[in-house]
Each structure stands twice: as structure tokens, then as C-alpha cells.
Amino acid sequence: MSKQDHLYEKTIASQSIYEGRIIKLKVDDVLLPNGNTAKREIVNHPGAVAVLALTDDNKLVAVRQFRKPLEQTIVEIPAGKLEAGEEPLTCAMRELEEETGYVASHYEPLSAFYTSPGFADELLHVFVATGLTKGESKPDEDEFVDTLELTLEEARELHKNGEIRDAKTVVALFAWENKLLREQLKG
Template sequence: MSTTRPDPLEERELASEQLVDGRLLKVWRDRVLLPDGSEGLREYIRHPGAVVVVAVLPDGRLLFERQFRYPLRRAFLELPAGKIDPGEDILACARRELREETGYEAEQWRYIGVMHPCIGYSDERIEIFLATGLRQVGHALDDGEFLELLSLSVEQAEEAIHNGELTDGKSIAALYRCLPLIPAGQG
């Protein structure tokens, strides 16, 4: 018989209160029991989750987007990504986001894993996919969504990271998780 010992660092919820009920984000404040028996407060954001896609063109170049991100008041270079709708399968979400944002569909999909980009203040998870065998079918951007599509070689993407042009955390993490799996280009 297997017994699981509790994590000595676990904090247990004693009470929970929703502070903000936004369209995308929900902000909560919980009263918790700390490992030493004292109590503390934890404020955090609940997020529905998202996907990010490392999409490899037939010539080995990677699809990127340039989008304006309001919280930081500037455009960012990033991989195709988007929010998971309630009840939506993560692969279906990845397929939908790639098609809507870039106009491409992929023949091969590989699930890479999950990342947690903001563990100190959010429960957000981002599911990482590698998409190959791309073919262009035309984009279908959401209303109010504006972006520029560009392609970079793996080397150019790495250079953009090192020179500070690519600072989006999900894109950097997804790219490095996929690097060993990106097929060599044909061009």
C-alpha cells in the first residue's frame, strides 16, 4: 500500500473571495494556512489557459507575429498563441489559433508540454505545440485583432532573443522547448 506524504510547503485555503470578475481575468484573494501554522493572504489571477504554436514552414523558417500589447503600450514579436475557450480541446485551440492568426494549417501536430508563465500571481498555463507540414489557406482574424506576420530562421529567432527584440516569455520558452525537434529546412 502506497502512502503519499503531504508536501511540507503546502499552503491550504481557508477562505476565498473574488475581487474582480473580468471578461478574461478573475482576481481572487485567499486566506491561507501557512506551513508553520500561521495565516497569510494570497492574491492571484485565474486565467482560462492558452496555447502557443511553434509553426515551421517547409523551408525551415518559423512563423512569428508582431502585435501591439496594450499593457506595455508597444508591439511585440511573438509566436502564434491564444486563449483556450471554455470546454475547448487544447489541440483544437492550437489549430484554430494558427489558422485565425496566420492563415496556415498544419498536417503534423506534436504536443510538447505545458509551461506556467506567472507562477507567483496567476494559475495560467500555456500548452506548447509544434506544427509542421504547413500550407497557407488564408487568415481569419478576430474582430479587433491586428497583427503583422513574418518568418524568421531559427538562427534569426535566437539572435532576436539575445539582442532583446524578442522578449515575450511564452515565445522564448516554447522556442527553446521545440529547438531539438525542429526539422531542417528544405530551402
Template structure:
């Protein structure tokens, strides 16, 4: 093993952060649009590596999305079951949807909750953002929590088929623990919920706009 590699392995994360990111950066030299779909684009870039070499990077451009963790008054959590074609099976997950062009994340979260579940929420909290596929996509999922839920009428899109399910926290935790739930955003939503309830992570609750 070379001395340079040994030195890189020995470097602490703190030392790397303090010294900046220049020794890790990749800079785009050229960019090509490989595919343009309805809402996804595939790019291929030639990049300059930190050591001066070059490499090809293929990645997906995504408009961004939201996920909502809906908290029912009785302590249960509202989830959805729907068929996810790339996986070839029904998945259990928190409500989510993509951002429309120019749409604010909170507005998108409120719209998606109503359309997919029929619920309005009296209070909302933005937890943070999840980058769920950093090796090949720039997708960011904004994580929201909603409580004070009031049932209404769903407004599903044409061709959208979703079954609603409510679960207590311990059952959801068990399903994540034994692999029945594998959706990344739902796993992160559960983690955030548990850390908030333990008093470790804060949620900035605010009343929904009239």
C-alpha cells in the same frame, strides 16, 4: 541564522521530493472573488502556512491558452508582431490564444493558427505545458508544434491587428539572445525547438485530423 533555517538550506532537492510536500504546502482557509472580467478573474485567499501562521494570497484565474511553433518547409519559423497594451509596445512572438470553454487544446491550436496566420498544418505535436506566471496566476500555456503548413486566408477577430513575419532559426536565436524578444512563451518555444533538433527532447508528431 537559526538551526532550522540552516537545516532547510542544507536539505537537498532530492530529500525534499522524497519526503513529500507537506512541509511546504499552503491550504486555503477562505476565498473571495475580487474581480470578474471578460476572461480573467482575481481571487484573494487566506491561507494556512506550513508553520501554522496565516497569509493573504492574491492571484489571477486564467482559462488557459495555447502557443504554436509553426515550422515552414524552408526551415524558417512563422511569428507575429502585435501591440501588447500592458507592455505599451509591439512584441514579436509565436502565435497563441486562449482556450474557449470546453475546447480541447489541440483544437484551439488549430483554430488559432488558422485565424491568426491563415495556415493549416498537416502534422501536429504537443510538446508540454508552460506555467508562465506561477507567483500570481494559474495560467497554463499548452505548447504545440506544427509543420506541413499550407497557406490560406486569415480570420482575424474584430479589433485584432497582427503582422506576420518569418525568420530563420539563427536570426530568431540572436533576437532572443540580445533581448529584442522577451516574450516568455516564445523563449520557451525556441528552447524546445533547439532541444528537439539536437535530439535531446522528443516531439510526438501526429497527422492532423481530416
């Protein structure tokens, strides 16, 4: 018996509610550790990647995009969902080029985290991309974005004024700032 067994919720029934192009929604009946039952609404997601792309002159490559659930335009780092069987690095390379036109010569894993573990199983892989070369963007037919190059100060200001609000981009900004601080301490 592991230390966490006393927290486990056993699924006793599961009902599929919706299956879309990106997500699936189900409702599970679970047996709680105390013997009671509860319902859990769960979003299944194939996973995604995000790219903290930094130019040679230390600018962040970002995109401005309208997000329907928010009914507003926000600034984000390039990102996209994993296709079936696709490796995260392959997806990161594809998404960076599709959304921004940039191709990177070096990718380094930064982090992987669950975006909303209270109701979704989406695992987001974040990569740092450097050695960038500018090319032509090739967005999906239903994707409309503006590509931006931002200094850290400009990105901070966009975060402060609410244009950068999504978790992946906020995490990336903190990681970028941390990277710069570590470099200053070394140098």
C-alpha cells in the same frame, strides 16, 4: 500523508475582486504550514495554447503584435486562450489559422507549463505544427498582427535585441534549436 503535505497552504477565506472576459482575480487568506496566516493574490485564467509552426523550408511562423501591458510591439509565436471546454489541440489549430492563415497537417505536443505560478494558474500548452499550407488569416476583431517567417538566425537576433521576450516564444526558440541540433547529430 504525502511528502509535500508539510508545504500545503489551506485556504480559510476567499474574496472575489474582479471577473473579466479573460481573467478572474481573487484574494485568498491561507493558513501556512507554520500556523501563521497570509494573503495570496491569485489570477485565474482558462489556460492557453501556443504554436511553434515550422515551414517546409524550416522557418518559424511568428506574429508581430502590440501588447498593451508592455506598451510595445513584440514578436511572438501564435497563441490564444482556451474557450470553455475546448481541447488544447483544437485551440492550437484555430489560433494558428486565425492569426497567420496557416493550416498544419501535423501537430505534436511539445510541452505544457504554468506561466507564472507565483500568482496565476494559467497552463500553457505548446504544440509543434508542420506540413503547413498558407491561407487567409482571420484575426479576432480586436487583434492586429503582422505575420512573419523567420530563420533561426533571424529569430535569435530578435531575441537578442529584445523584440522576442515572452516566455512561450523563448521556450519555443530553445525547443526549435534543440530539435535542429538533434537532427544534425542523427544525420
